[in-house]
Amino acid sequence: MYEDASAPQCAPSYCFNTIPQKLFCPDGDGQLVYFMTKGWIVIVTDFGGKTSSFSVGHQSGYQILDGYRAAIKFLKLSENVVLGGYGYSGGAIGTGWSAALQNDYAPELNIKALAFGGTPSNMTSTFYQLNAGAFAGFAVGGLAGQVASYPELNARFSQIATAKGKAAIITGHSQCGAADI
Incomplete structure (x- = not known):
C-alpha cells in the first residue's frame, strides 16, 4: 500500500471507514481484496501514528512491527505465525524501516x-x-x-520559515496526498 499524506483523515483506518467509495484511500488498487481472497489475514497499520x-x-517501522504484535495478540494467533508485508511509496518507507528495525526491536516476529x-x-x-516538479506537493x-x-525541527522551522512556508505546512498536514499535488 501507499500512504503519502500527513493528515489524520488520510490514515487507512479513518479512510476505509469514512470516505465514500474509498476515494483517495490507499487500497493498493484492489490488492488488499486480492490478498483476502487468498485467505490471508490482512493487517493495515496507521503507521504514521498519532501525528x-x-x-x-x-x-x-516501529508502528508496523507493533501492528504485527497487536494482530497476533488480538487474533490469538500462534507466536510462530508466518508474516509478510509490502508497501509502495510512503508505504515502502514504513515497510523498509520495519525490515531494518525488526532484528533488534521485534526479533520474536517470524517475518519471512x-x-x-x-x-x-x-x-x-x-x-x-x-522540488518544482509535478509532484512537488x-x-x-x-x-x-x-x-x-x-520538536527540534518544528522549532527551527518556526524560526526560519516564511508565512507562505508555514501556511504550506499547515495545508500539507490537513489534506491527503492526492490533494498535495
Missing part, C-alpha cells in the same frame, strides 16, 4: 518476506528531486510529517 507522520521512517518499491530512501534527496506533505514528529 500522521508521513516520511518519518523509524516511527513508521517483505516487498517494497518506489522507496524514497533518502528524504533529503527526495525533497530536492521533487509530496515534499510539502513529507516535510509536514517531519515537522510534526521532531
